[in-house]
Amino acid sequence: METLATLEEFERTVTDKVIAGLHQRFADYECRGVGVRDLGDADQFVNRILDAAPAPHLWYEQFGAFWVSPSS
Numbered sequence: 001m002e003t004l005a006t007l008e009e010f011e012r013t014v015t016d017k018v019i020a021g022l023h024q025r026f027a028d029y030e031c032r033g034v035g036v037r038d039l040g041d042a043d044q045f046v047n048r049i050l051d052a053a054p055a056p057h058l059w060y061e062q063f064g065a066f067w068v069s070p071s072s
Contacts, residue, residue: 005015 004010029039039045 004013005017
């Protein structure tokens with residue numbers, strides 16, 4: 001596991017990996033014949049991705065590293 005010193009380093013690492021993952025996913029979509037119209041609105045697509053990202057829980061400051069995501 002890579003230890004990053006700053007939030008900026010973490011953001012850059014996550015962003016690079018998400019971009020690489022999306023490139024792979026979109027290549028797979030293309031191979032399967034999925035079109036832009038099948039994906040819907042780009043802003044809604046991005047919002048679905050961001051909604052899945054964990055966020056600090058309301059109790060984070062009281063109890064420490066406690067995260068919440070829509071799937072938890």
